[in-house]
Amino acid sequence: SIYGNLKGIPKMEERLKEVLKIRKIIISPGNLSENSMVLKDMGKITNRLLKESLLAKEVIGITGGSTMAAVADEVTSDNKIRDVIVIPARGGLGREVETQSNSIAAKLGQKLGGSYRLLYVPDGLEEKALELMLKNEEVKESMELIDNMNTLVFGIGRADTMAKRRNLSEEKIDALIKAGAVAEALGHYFDIKGNEVWEFKTIGLSLGKFKALNNLIGVAGGEEKAESIIAVSTLNQNMTLITDESAAKKILDIV
Ligand code: G3H
Numbered sequence: 451s452i453y454g455n456l457k458g459i460p461k462m463e464e465r466l467k468e469v470l471k472i473r474k475i476i477i478s479p480g481n482l483s484e485n486s487m488v489l490k491d492m493g494k495i496t497n498r499l500l501k502e503s504l505l506a507k508e509v510i511g512i513t514g515g516s517t518m519a520a521v522a523d524e525v526t527s528d529n530k531i532r533d534v535i536v537i538p539a540r541g542g543l544g545r546e547v548e549t550q551s552n553s554i555a556a557k558l559g560q561k562l563g564g565s566y567r568l569l570y571v572p573d574g575l576e577e578k579a580l581e582l583m584l585k586n587e588e589v590k591e592s593m594e595l596i597d598n599m600n601t602l603v604f605g606i607g608r609a610d611t612m613a614k615r616r617n618l619s620e621e622k623i624d625a626l627i628k629a630g631a632v633a634e635a636l637g638h639y640f641d642i643k644g645n646e647v648w649e650f651k652t653i654g655l656s657l658g659k660f661k662a663l664n665n666l667i668g669v670a671g672g673e674e675k676a677e678s679i680i681a682v683s684t685l686n687q688n689m690t691l692i693t694d695e696s697a698a699k700k701i702l703d704i705v
Contacts, residue, residue, distance in 0.1 A: 462698050466691075469705050470683040474690040481696035482671035488694050489517070489671065493524025495692050496603065496669055500525070503665060504534060504562070509598045511539035511655060512558055513636055514551035515605035517669050522557040534564035537595045539602055540636050540654035541571030558603075567592050571652050573616070580653055589653070596655050602663050606670035606682045607634040609647075616650060633678035635668075635685075636660060642677055644684030657685075664688045676700035 463475045476495050482488040504510075512518055536559035538551035552568045559566025569592045571583060583589050607615075609631035613623045626648055630641035637650035638657055646657060660666075666686055670679055671694030680701060683689060 459695065462695070462702070465702055466698055469702065470680070470691065472683050472687050472689040472691060475698075476690065476692045477698045478671065478692070478694045480694060481673075482694040483673070483696065489520045490524055492517070492669055492671055492692050492694065493520045493522075496521045496667060497525045499667060499690060499692070500601075500603065501528075501562075503601065504532065505600065506533050508534045508600050509595050510534055510536045510558070510562075510564075511596065511599045511602040511604075512536060512551060512555050513539050513602075513604040514549050514554060515607060516549055517605040517671075518551070518554050518603065519549045521603060521669055522554045522561070525558055525561045527561040527563065530563045532562050532564045534562055535559065535595060536562065536564060536566040537592060537599070538569045538654065539596065539599070539604065541569040541652045567595055569596075569654060571654075573652075575651070577651065580651060584653060593653065597659070599655065599659075599663065601665040601667065602655070602660070603667045603669065604635055606668055606675060606678050608632065608675060608678050609634050609639050613639075633681035635682050640681045640685075642681045644681050661686050666690065667692065669693075671697045673697055673700035676704055680704065 459477050459479055463477050466475045478488050478491040480488040536555045538555045556566045609626055612634035613626055626639055629647045631639040631647040632642050633640040637652055638646055639648040641647055666689040668689055669692045673696040676697050
């Protein structure tokens with residue numbers, strides 16, 4: 451059924467937690483690729499989880515992409531004022547306004563009754579230009595906040611899909627695939643064991659900092675993302691994964 455195997459969900463969550471060895475798994479019944487309600491449901495789950503776990507004066511990071519856009523849509527404003535700041539975790543990935551981490555951070559900050567900061571960096575800047583950007587006062591302030599980030603809500607992508615979305619050259623995409631890249635998160639590309647294969651140069655949260663965060667909420671579904679989820683789950687155990695039934699099944703098939 452489009453609602454999936456409801457009874458089997460808790461068991462599957464338990465199995466998946468053992469396999470991925472992360473803090474918590476929440477599975478939304480059904481298949482995200484076939485039913486758009488599943489993505490909305492994952493967004494609603496994220497909304498609840500986020501509000502339950504928010505600390506006072508917390509800095510919350512968020513990434514871009516279609517999943518995070520859905521999350522921001524499903525976060526409900528409850529007229530509470532919260533002393534939290536939302537910030538994009540990384541700068542300048544992608545061109546569409548709706549799926550930009552800046553737009554998503556702004557929406558989330560407003561809906562949580564908190565504030566937000568932006569981080570504008572154009573795609574594909576050279577290293578020298580990035581260095582100069584870091585001298586800008588506004589960018590500096592955002593970078594300091596990123597250093598104080600406690601919670602990160604993030605999307606997980608397939609390496610090939612994300613490489614195409616970023617308009618990388620065909621040679622670059624081939625090289626990434628040959629190097630075993632199956633996952634992308636925050637502009638970093640990983641093989642299935644979680645080894646970093648390549649990084650899309652930008653500013654923001656470093657991989658080292660990502661690995662040290664103590665509250666990660668990863669949201670990703672669809673069976674095509676199974677390997678990507680496995681890869682990213684190896685990076686930091688302090689992670690709650692919100693996924694769908696189809697990805698969960700596929701992961702359990704693979705491992
Ligand atoms: O930055 C994007 C994520 O890694 C995945 O994007 O939610 O559109 O699949 P998505």
